[in-house]
Amino acid sequence: MRKATIKDVAKIAGVSTSTVSRVLSGNTSISIATAEKVRYAAEKLGYIPNTAARCLRCDKSKSIGVVLPDISGEFYSLCASSILKYAHSAGYTVLFIESGNDLSSETEGVNILLQHGVDGMIFIGGGIDASLIQEISKEVSVVTGDRKVKNVPSVTFNNRVTVKKLTQSLYKSGFRKFLYLGESFNSFDNLSDRYAGFNDAINNYHDATAITILEDSLHGDKLSVSFELFENKISEIMPEVIITSNDLIAQGIISASYKCGIKIPEQIAVTGFDDMTSSAYYTPSVTTVRQDADKLSKICFNTLIDMIENKPVSSSEINQEIIIRESADIKEGTL
Amino acid sequence: MRKATIKDVAKIAGVSTSTVSRVLSGNTSISIATAEKVRYAAEKLGYIPNTAARCLRCDKSKSIGVVLPDISGEFYSLCASSILKYAHSAGYTVLFIESGNDLSSETEGVNILLQHGVDGMIFIGGGIDASLIQEISKEVSVVTGDRKVKNVPSVTFNNRVTVKKLTQSLYKSGFRKFLYLGESFNSFDNLSDRYAGFNDAINNYHDATAITILEDSLHGDKLSVSFELFENKISEIMPEVIITSNDLIAQGIISASYKCGIKIPEQIAVTGFDDMTSSAYYTPSVTTVRQDADKLSKICFNTLIDMIENKPVSSSEINQEIIIRESADIKEGTL
């Protein structure tokens, strides 16, 4: 048998479809008796309102789009999970888009969202063309997470302050010869901010030395690259501490050093970024910076909903947390 | 200005809406000239077809629902990513639902999918009430992934065969005292299958000893549990090899043994399951079983689409791959 519609419910309950609609949405005055009848009929028929029809009529979909680089990344998947949670409990539905690498797949993805008439979009992380976001934000409510785009409300982490603090406490812990080893960046605010924070700290110390290595191929699982890098470059330099821009690099360094017979943290201290699950169980466990994905997601979502409901919104910044573990011995009280 | 509709396009192009529709869907005969005009008008207006309207009219949404325990799990997030990929390139949209723990959130999630009129659903992994799936499968096309439900097409891994093979090759590599350390199971086919495979192999050997420990609290990141377990129980037993039912347990064992001064793999060999990213970089790296999430997702999706299009479908099984690494020294040629 066909799926029950509001008409069927109306017929069974002996009222008009308007009444059924009103009972079910429950925001107008309805006599208790009819409400009862309607609810009974709906229940009996197993009536499920048709979202498409409602969406068409009301010109809003109660759905949002979420664009992120790849949903299988540890951080992003946590965001996905959180957003799903908040969205569902607010009666919203979520469409995810992986921006991937190329602009064309991005545009295509955004088009899917547009076609579906999402009420708003959240863009999380880099890798998505800024001008595209700008463009979209004129048509529909947009919030960016972990990234800033001009004239678009954003939710970001305080990377710069955190890395400055981290560097300072390493200095206070006695380290003097620093190596900053990070992914190269162009306009990725969070990466450049991390490096900026490093410099903020270093520039205050005249008895500290700092070298920087920025590499494109460091990210992802290309740890062998780190290994080479370690053998070729670091051995000449021999820093006392290596500050990296993500945990995978840090783990790569640790792994490489292990194979070269260099002891971590005894000979070289290493810090990461992201607090990946594996970092806690690594040997040695990785001193790193934790970013609260759930918090980011929550604020992004709430901000977006406020925008959709035409409430005033503003950007926000979330504090990161430095997690001290074995790979870098940060002295008590230096944070 | 309002978003352009098919009417606007029709007016600009000087044709009827029917014609516009036909041009854009491109499956009926249309003169080249009008097609040209229509396409030009659509382009000029930035026309984006309204999915809700189409969905309403055609009674299909070109969308599917995917229900999984949690989208942030490493394996599941890979599935999510893959499904997104295949779905989008087939013109489908995806709604994810986290089944979480309780039945109520499951039912709620499924309701969301029903309301949205998804054309089909994929249920991946355990934790979702089997009878609920049965129920749903009467209303809409359903495929299960990494799990079997009566009368529902499924895509599963050959857990039993794989673990049997793994056990056999460990035996052939010289191990005799086995410990199977896994999550306890009730109806989770994959877990019970793994254990069954272990027994399949062991039962053939009269000179091998096997102990089994099944624990509820082993899964997830409760590695301290493993640690306790290791100290209290295993030390009395002292197996030569430990076969675990997932990588986290294996890593926990490795980590615990390290702290107890037991050398792995020299004193005890350990195998995991899942081939998590971290397992490759662990020290020692973890011998494990890889399950191809992308393959699973692809077959699930294709099967579902076949069902939706009323083509005949059948269940399939995917071979797992044993990945030999440092934590368990499987001899060449024993596989």
Next chain:
DNA sequence: ATGAATAATGCAATCGTTTGCATAATAATA
């Protein structure tokens, strides 16, 4: 050139809701 077949297009109904307006029923007030 004339009728038959085919190709192009338009008309209008339809999908399932919601909602402004009108009306009927009820309650409050004078």
Next chain:
DNA sequence: TATTATTATGCAAACGATTGCATTATTCAT
């Protein structure tokens, strides 16, 4: 009781697309 507010309901028109049927324009064959 007559009159006015208030509360409950129904009617019917949207929302934007698709599609069966009817119609017109075109092509083809004889």
